[in-house]
C-alpha cells in the first residue's frame with residue numbers, strides 16, 4: 001500500500017483559508033504529500049485583514065508536536081506564524097530534536113500590515129529558530145527586520161542572503177516578491193547561488209504566497225528532492241497559483257492552491 005510522504009506545518013490558522021495552516025495543508029495535498037499541523041495561534045482573518053489573533057498555550061503546541069512526531073513521524077517540517085517569544089522558543093526547542101529538513105518562513109507581518117510576530121520575538125527568531133532551518137525563506141520586510149539590510153533592487157539580495165546565513169540556516173531563500181519587474185528570488189548556501197525568475201503576474205490576489213512557497217518546498221523535500229530542486233519546483237507551483245489567484249471578499253483574494261486540478 002502506498003503511503004505518501006508526511007509533512008508537518010507549525011503555524012497559525014487563517015479563518016479565510018488563504019494563508020497559514022490552511023494554505024499549507026492545501027499545498028501539501030497538491031504536491032502529493034500527507035499534511036499535518038501543529039497550530040500555534042488562531043486568527044480571525046479575511047481578505048480585508050486580521051481582525052483578531054489568539055495564541056495557544058506553549059503546552060498545547062508541545063502536545064500537538066509530540067502526538068504527530070512520536071507516532072506518525074515527519075519527513076519535512078515547515079514553520080510559519082509563531083506570534084510570541086515564548087512560542088518561538090518552544091518551537092525552536094522542538095525542532096532541535098528533528099532530523100528531517102526544516103523550512104522556516106519567519107512570518108512577520110500580513111499582506112495588510114498586521115503584525116503576526118511580536119517585535120520582542122525577533123531576537124529569539126535570530127538566535128534560536130533560524131539555526132534550526134535547512135532553508136529560511138524571509139520576504140524583504142522580514143530581511144530588513146531581522147538583519148537591517150534594506151533591499152531596493154536585485155543586486156542587494158546577495159548582501160541580504162549573506163546576513164541571513166549569519167544566523168545559521170543551511171540555505172537562505174530571499175524572496176523578491178515585493179520588488180517590481182520579474183518575481184526574482186535568490187537561493188544560496190553561501191557557495192552555490194541559484195536565481196529563480198518568474199514573470200510577475202499582475203494579480204492583486206496574492207494572499208498566502210509566502211506560506212504556499214515554503215510549504216511547497218517542504219513537500220518536495222519530503223519527496224527526496226535536494227534543496228535547489230525543491231525550491232525550483234515550489235517556485236513553479238507558487239507562480240501558477242498566483243497567476244490563478246482569484247477574488248474572494250472585498251480585498252486581497254487567495255492564490256489558487258488547486259490550479260493544477262482545473
Ligand SMILES: Nc1ncnc2c1ncn2[C@@H]1O[C@H](COP(=O)(O)OP(=O)(O)O)[C@@H](O)[C@H]1O
Nearest residue numbers: 139175176177178183184199200201209210213
Ligand atoms: N505578482 C507576482 N507574480 C509572480 N510571482 C510573485 C508575485 N508576487 C510574489 N511572487 C513570488 O511569490 C513568492 C512569495 O514571495 P513574497 O510575496 O515576497 O512573500 P511573502 O508572501 O512572504 O510576502 C516568491 O517566489 C515571489 O517571487
Ligand SMILES: Cc1ncc(COP(=O)(O)O)c(N)n1
Nearest residue numbers: 012019020110208209210211
Ligand atoms: C495565520 C497566517 N499566517 C501567515 C500569514 C502570512 O501570509 P503570506 O503568506 O501572505 O505572507 C497570514 N496572513 N496569516
